[in-house]
Amino acid sequence: MATDSAPAGAFAALHRGLTRLERLLGVLVKWLLVVTVAAMVLIVVLQVVARFLLIPIIWTSEATQNLMIWLTFLGGAAAFAQGEHIAVELLVARCRPRLRAAIGLLVHLALLAFFFVFALYGWRLAVINLSATGYTLPISQFYVTLAVPVGMALVSLSALARIAGILAGEVPRPSDPVESAQ
Secondary structure, X not given: OHHHHHHHHHHHHHHHHHHHHHHHHHHHHHHHHHHHHHHHHHHHHHHHHHHHOOOOOOOHHXXXXXXXXXXXXXXXXXXXXXXXXXXXXXXXXXXXXXXXXXXXXXXXXXXXXXXXXXXXXXXXXXXXXXXXXXXXOOOEHHHHHOHHHHHHHHHHHHHHHHHHHHHOOOOOXXXXXXXXXX
């Protein structure tokens, strides 16, 4: 009995720590998303007004594209942390808790491997773009493409927290999809 509870206790502590870190970073990410969307709105309004007044401002399109890249990866990480990504849960929701936990563990391990490869190639892309600058903005493209490994690190944290939770004995909760409602 002590051998079963010791690893579960360690995983429970790890799960609590990762979840706490995930929530802390989640607050930061949500504020960054708000600032990013606000900046995009202001830049697009500036672009529209400038075109109406026949004033050429050439950097606005590139700036919104760069912000959209960050919005995509930060928003994707925030959605993953909240469990908001699309999922087909009809069959898994009908499984017994132990099978649901096993499936959840396998899925999150596979996702973690995918996120790691994605982050690795994202980092390589960022390093390749270290000396490149935008066409209209003198900003290193390293900072633009850095969104890929940062976003993958954030989703990896969420996946690790879920894996630790499952290993600690927390059974993934079945969602309430419309199809399984009785």
